[in-house]
Amino acid sequence: MNKEEKRSYNKKYRENNKEKIQDIKSKYWDEINFNGLKSQVLERDNWECQDCGMSNEQHILVFNKILTCDHIDGNRDNNVLNNLITLCLRCHGKKDGKRAWSKIKCMVQEE
Numbered sequence: 204m205n206k207e208e209k210r211s212y213n214k215k216y217r218e219n220n221k222e223k224i225q226d227i228k229s230k231y232w233d234e235i236n237f238n239g240l241k242s243q244v245l246e247r248d249n250w251e252c253q254d255c256g257m258s259n260e261q262h263i264l265v266f267n268k269i270l271t272c273d274h275i276d277g278n279r280d281n282n283v284l285n286n287l288i289t290l291c292l293r294c295h296g297k298k299d300g301k302r303a304w305s306k307i308k309c310m311v312q313e314e
Contacts, residue, residue: 237282240287244287247284252270252289253290257293270289271290273290
């Protein structure tokens with residue numbers, strides 16, 4: 204199989220197995236980034252964004268994905284339940300944007 208045939212095969216495989224691949228990615232991501240706690244966080248937070256209140260059903264309709272889980276302190280190694288929170292993609296993006304902006308401000312002030 205040459206390079207082009209392999210790419211074509213891989214593309215078709217991904218298209219035909221989209222849900223299976225997403226399930227594997229989701230489980231892997233949860234295990235690596237949240238020590239398998241994501242489902243507990245979502246349950247604890249009643250499957251709602253803790254910032255704006257968007258439900259998981261609304262989130263799937265708008266973003267075609269389930270709600271996200273965020274590290275409150277920004278430390279991806281701090282995987283304890285009280286440091287994890289359920290957020291929608293919009294609120295998660297706002298929070299991460301503010302976090303990045305504050306880092307930039309600190310770097311500028313240090314100069």
